[in-house]
Amino acid sequence: MQLDFHYYATYCAAFLAGYSHEESLEIAYSAQFVDECSRTLLAKLKAPSHAATTQMQLELMDARTDPVGLQDITRIWAAFHFLPRDLHAEKKKCGKRYLDKYRLICGPNGELVKKTVEFAKGRPRQSVGIAMHVLADTWAHANFAGTPSLVINNTNNVFFELFPEGDGFIEKQITFVHKRSVPDDLENSVYTNSLYQSNENSIMNLGHGRAGHLPDYSFVRYKYLPAWGDYGELTKDNPSDYFKAFSQMVYAMKFIRGVEDEFVCNTYDTESVSPHEDRIREIIEKRQLISDDDWKAFGEELSGKTVEEFHLEKYFDEYMETEKKDKSSTFLGKFIRGAIAHKGMVIDEIYRSGNKAAGAAKEKRGLRFRLKKG
């Protein structure tokens, strides 16, 4: 997903869940910051590099793809952007290596997303923001895995955009190009994707690179043949998925606030969202590259206050000017601790399932980081 959903839509969902304007902004900032917090940025802040929640393009270009390097990549992407749906998924007639990657395929309403939301309960709002980013991405990035893998993440020329007509859809062949400097051409269904690389572990095969930016556009519906699908055809309805993601975020944050007793998968807060359903669907289905303005306007309608634009360096001074012993109590300090804790939880779960694709969990108490609640 993009900034429009991770920041502005998360703000709207937080407000509908009962958070105040200021609290919603903190949650929204944290949710968007997951897409910004790279090792390069952390080095600039002199913050722990293992708190990284993303990798920038230049970092990925330099990333090693040997077994250790692959584990490092998978730890970040599987934990924060492609949370696995089913760590015990079964697939016949395949080896362990393939099965481990297959089990990393992202999707909504899995056991891990439930654990992610429960993990955020009782923790600072920064952890709530992290959880909402992860939850939202399980919808957008479904059917791709957060590990470089051609056999899981590849796509081919069977890729069609679906346009509603009457009771059905008309199909239009999507053309993929590799010009990152040119914006996607929505009118002619020309989109940018990553270059085809036959090497199984190439960075080009990480996540939804082979499908370009399509999963992150809320308006698009498409069908394609996922590499893991045994020639089966998969239809992705982003407008429907994004609406569910929004509704589920509201429900999740109500649970985190204590309004709901438990977080149950496949549950959506339709009650809070339904008065605004038409408005939300209008934003989601509007055919545009970025929906920042529309979500911002909606958020301001909800709260009656100005939703400030996302300013990356908002909390940098506070973090850098605070003494080392007190850094963990700053905004970014709490985010960093939350990110490390969440990452540790997810890696732990992946490792316990018998999957070493994200590396080994640190069993010793002394090495495992525990985030204090409250």
Add this chain to the structure above:
Amino acid sequence: MNYENAELRRHEEDLRVSGSGVLVMGAWQVVKLFMQVFLVSPESFRLEADSTEEKIFYYTIFIGMLLIGALVIMATHAYIGLNAMHAARRKPYKKGYFAFTVFALVVNVLSLASYVNFFTNPESMDTTIASILVDLTVIYIYFTVVNASIRIKKLRAAEQEE
């Protein structure tokens, strides 16, 4: 996930890939031909002639025949390979490629019999084994083209009936 036409897609992909394999094999056959003439059996290139002009004439004829042979090999493989790929992608294609493929498959299978005598010579065992492996690969590719073509025809007919 919709698996309705998954089998058809699988065979179309098999046909496309094996069609490109036939093209590659054609290129390899041409390379092998030139290697055979210039490296393995160079004495066939040494023509006896009375004068230099005669030598030039015979060499020209020889090279010409070599090139024609290479062209025929490449053209045959290109005919099979390209039409197989077009058939896989539902583009216009010439149906004769199937007959050519069956013929090539039969010829290649029968040619395996020629390897019987080679096993008596232990010095060239490694090259013999390598040769057999390549020939088996060629047979597999041709078989895949034939098999995929038949299955695609049946599945597309069934698809049209629906």
